[in-house]
Amino acid sequence: MGSVAVVGAGPAGLTVARELSRMGHDVTVFEEDEVIGRPEHCAGLYSLAGLRKIGAWSTSYVVNAVRGAVFTSSRGKELLVERPAPIAVVARREELDRYLAELAVSKGADIEIGRRVESVRAQGNLSLLLNGEWRRFDAAVIAEGMRRTLTRSIYGPLRASTPIPIAQSLIRGHGLDPDRVYVWFEPYLEDYFAYAVPLNEELARIGLASRSDTLGLLKKFTDTRFAGAKTLGYQIHTLWLDGPLDIGLDGRVVLVGDCAGQTKPLTGGGVVVGGLCALSAARHVHALLEEGKDGTYRKLVRWIYADLRATKFLRDELNRRVGVDALIELASDSGIGKELSVLGDMDFHALSLLRSLPSLSGLRFIVGLLAALF
Ligand SMILES: Cc1cc2nc3c(=O)[nH]c(=O)nc-3n(C[C@H](O)[C@H](O)[C@H](O)COP(=O)(O)OP(=O)(O)OC[C@H]3O[C@@H](n4cnc5c(N)ncnc54)[C@H](O)[C@@H]3O)c2cc1C
Structure with missing residues (x-):
């Protein structure tokens, strides 16, 4: 077992902290804000299945449950994707984060609030700078959210993109x-x-x-x-809506959550996707500290990253070549909303489309798309 520092007490960091503590590691989470979950920055919509998968499901933070979504084109055409029973919940995000923190603490994690990690020294002995003092750890998980300050300081300039x-x-x-x-x-x-x-x-x-x-x-x-x-x-x-970064997936310093670009390129939702990646990051750190085995994280998130990248590619290409309006109208006219309602997964958009294509409405959608493209 080893000592692990987690930077950031958002959903991604708290999920890693819970898992690594459960596996018996000595985990300390550093959070610069004084109150977990604040300031709140979320619409608070999460898939029920996703929350269950990341071990975050509880009724304690739920304010509403929804069965579906209505997408409206600029010309007013609607695409309805809906299930008979709730597929997602609307939450008080601060309470979700607090719940995740309680879970992590119950498994043995320490959370130090009001503690900003100023720097990370990844070469030689791994150390984190806090209040001018270097503290050593066996591994570190950076879950700093949107800002990517430490991410840049560790990995150098990132690919050109703007949030x-x-x-x-x-x-x-x-x-x-x-x-x-x-x-x-x-x-x-x-x-x-x-x-x-x-x-x-x-x-x-x-x-x-x-x-x-x-x-x-x-x-x-x-x-x-x-x-x-x-x-x-x-x-x-x-x-960030431009898909996952290809860094921070190996070795004893890894990235999870928003700072790694683990958000859905269509909607920006990142709690479930980041949480799923956090589960993989925890298994990676465990394998590294227990068996000296590297590469687990990269291998486990392969399919998640493939979906995020395919979604981004489809978004950019179809947006550029067909336009969102035409796509929504095509989807509405083809009837593919019915397939998406049954086969769709709120967290994996490219996969949802792929699953819905082998059907009559899927075929109509493809034919319409090809006609619009060529
Ligand atoms: C307007 C808006 C609406 C959204 N709606 C949804 C939604 O409906 N559903 C959904 O799934 N996602 C949504 N998201 C995205 C979601 O909020 C993020 O994907 C999620 O918060 C990412 O979690 P995280 O743990 O990676 O980062 P964060 O939640 O940002 O947590 C990072 C934490 O790290 C701390 N930190 C940063 N640097 C340091 C440091 N150096 N030392 C110590 N602590 C540090 C920060 O204070 C913060 O608490 C939305 C985002 C926005 C902006």
């Missing part, structure tokens, strides 16, 4: 069906989308991703789609 700004607000009086979440491809949103995640009959989190004027566009979206609603405050965040 996508996302503005989110809470509104009262949404008038939507609280059993569904909603995605709109508005004519004034060139690259990305707007969404609504109802918390109940009255309240919904709404948000919008766009490379420029994100807040201005969210206000415009709110005024047009939710004219009668009351806005209860805005927040601005950023998201």
Whole structure:
């Protein structure tokens, strides 16, 4: 057994900490903020199956359950993907993080809050700099989220990419069906989308991703789609939507979660995907410390990374060559929404499409796509 430092008490770091503690390692999580789960930066939508897979399921943080999603093209055509029973939950994210922290502590992890890791020395003796003092560990898991400060300091310059700004607000009086979440491809949103995640009959989190004027566009979206609603405050965040990095998968310092790009390229959701990768990272660290065996993480996340990269490729190519609107309309006309409703997986989008293609509606979708492409 060995000593493992985890940087960041978000869902990815806390999941690794829980697993490694359960395996008997001496785990310390360092979190720079004073309160776990704050500041909150999430729409709070997670697949039920995904939460179960990552060992994070509990009713304690749930505020709503949803059965499906409605995607609306800029010309108003709808694609409905829906199940008879709930497929996802809407959560209070702070409480989810707190629950994950309790689980990690119950397995033996130590969490030091208000403790920022200033630097990581990965050569020679592995050490972390905290309050001007170097502390040695056998392995380290970097789960620092969006910022990638330590990630860059360890691995050098990363591939050129820019995070996508996302503005989110809470509104009262949404008038939507609280059993569904909603995605709109508005004519004034060139690259990305707007969404609504109802918390109940009255309240919904709404948000919008766009490379420029994100807040201005969210206000415009709110005024047009939710004219009668009351806005209860805005927040601005950023998201990585460009797929996983090919670093931090080997050796005694590994990356998990947002800093590794483990988020869904279509929606930016990262709690379940990052959590699944965190389970693999924990097995990797365990194999390395117990048997000196490297390569487990890279091998275990191969299929997850393949799906994320295929999803990004499809998004970019189809967006460039066909356009989101045409795709939504094609999907709606072909009837593939029915296949997606049954066979789709909220966390793996390329796989969902692949599963839905061998069907009559899938065939209609492919024929329509080919006609649009050539
Ligand atoms: C507006 C918005 C809506 C979203 N909606 C959803 C959604 O509905 N569903 C979904 O699945 N995902 C969603 N996401 C994405 C999701 O929030 C992230 O994928 C998830 O939080 C990633 O978890 P993480 O543990 O990698 O990072 P984080 O949750 O960001 O945690 C990283 C932690 O590391 C700490 N930290 C950073 N640097 C240091 C340091 N040097 N020393 C000590 N501590 C440090 C930070 O304080 C932070 O607590 C959304 C994101 C945004 C911005």
